[in-house]
Amino acid sequence: MSEILTKSRARNVFYGGSIFFVVVFVALTVQSHYYITNKSTAGMELTDEVVLGKHVWERHSCINCHTLHGEGAYFAPELGNVMTRWGAMDDPELAYEILDGWMKAQPSGIEGRRQMPYFEITDEEMRGLAEFLRWADQTDTQNWPPNDAG
């Protein structure tokens, strides 16, 4: 084995193979990029409202308590399907109202229950956030999560 596999051969296999896999990966990424924009997330328009909502989501670092499509922290419920859970997937007004009510009721202050902070969010931002969560929910995630519990 040591005869056939010299150090310089091992090195060349490493370089050559890595370049090959990078090329394959980049090609699949490009394809996935198109698939995402044209197919899996195309069910709802990516409006300014949705983008605003994404910025609100980021500014308050919701991801460090919640998961979104299963990624994030594990301290609070999954939100990628929260609009389905609330039955508000097809009703933007209802989505806004439930979300607004929820956010304004925080923190619950209940002793021994995990607390969600209170966030300063304007009405416009709150509408954006609701639309962002609806937009995330309509994404084709290969039927994940397995059920509405998230």
Place this chain on the structure above:
Amino acid sequence: MKYQSQKVAYAYFLVAMGLFAIQVMGGLLAGWVYISPNTLSVLVPFNVIRMIHTNALIVWLLLGFFGAAYYLVPEESEREIFSVKLAYLQLIILVVGTLGAVGSYLIGIHGGREFLEQPLWVKLGILVAAVIFLVNISLTVLAGKKTAITNILLMGLWLLSLLWIFAFINPDNLSLDKMYWWFVVHLWVEATWELVMAAILGFLMLKLTGVDREVIEKWLYVIVATALFSGILGTGHHFFWIGTPSYWQWVGSIFSTFEVVPFFAMMSFAFIMVWKGRRNHPNKAALLWSLGASTVAFFGAGVWGFLHTLHGVNYYTHGTQITAAHGHLSFYGAYVALNLAMFTYAMPVLRNRAPYNQVLNMVSFWLMTGGMAFMTFTLTFAGTIQTHMQRIVGDYYMDVQDQLGLFYIMRFGSGVAVVLGALLFIYSMLVVRREVVKPGPIAQPGE
């Protein structure tokens, strides 16, 4: 210390250990909030604590890598570092950036992509620091002797810095955002950082066991080849459920399964080198950490990674405490323990003293490793119950969490052991001046 400029590593290691202490104390606090959720909930909510915990981890690991590079490159290249001043400038930028990030998290200013929450100016600072580092270390290597160790180390550091570009790319489309986010997160820990890990482990084996360089370097190329061949397409194990095409379920499952190979190879490498080696190096603690790192990396990344990497399994476990269990043991074994191995090896040399702190240091190894193992087990049990109740039965998240209290108490307990271990490690590095337990007389082998 053969070269004066190696001394910069000392400053890097000191800052890294400081942040390590902050990281584990932040983790302990986050673990406490799971048990007593009203703690600090208004002043410093869980998400802020968690950002400090994970960001401190990443920064100190990187500082450890930079320090390790400044330590080992002069010895490998057989020359002084191109510019010591630049090395200190780089460190100052990183320290200012880190303090700035922690400060702004505490007053509520941060981004919102997990692990990449740093404000833009801090991200740019990290980029500048990385460029300074690459210039500095590359000029050193180019002017000196080139070895496989420096070659692989530099390649890993160049590529991981290049990937940092994706920290600035945040598409409005959430699924695209997630896809490119993994270019930093996965391609760091399961590709480029593995190159750094292999290089540092190779260096430690070279010094501690005295095995022939040719043998070590050939192993290294085989290890890093298996790492990249599996790890690049293995990124697909994060593209199952985020809006990416369904073929990733097969690509991701198959290639990420092979990601176990480099970790198994690194563990075998470490043990075989020690077995073959004739050198009886006095720094036993560094040897323990090196073997421990490669072993725990195999379990944390390899075994606990494989546990949930097949898409049929991941469909149910995705984003549960199973993920947290794996995240902890893999980071600990592969990168925390490896850095601590390097510190343990280099600090006595940098401080110009014989390795004098072995016993306490080895105790800290077992405290930390035992603590992390226990934490991993409790989180795995919690995650299994969570997966069943929430993903199969369909119980609501918060109701399930209410059933898991006992596991979170045990996680906190193991966290206490880890914090004590970490503090003991730092104490044994910085304070202890001579061996605390006298070695016994040299015994004649019996019969």
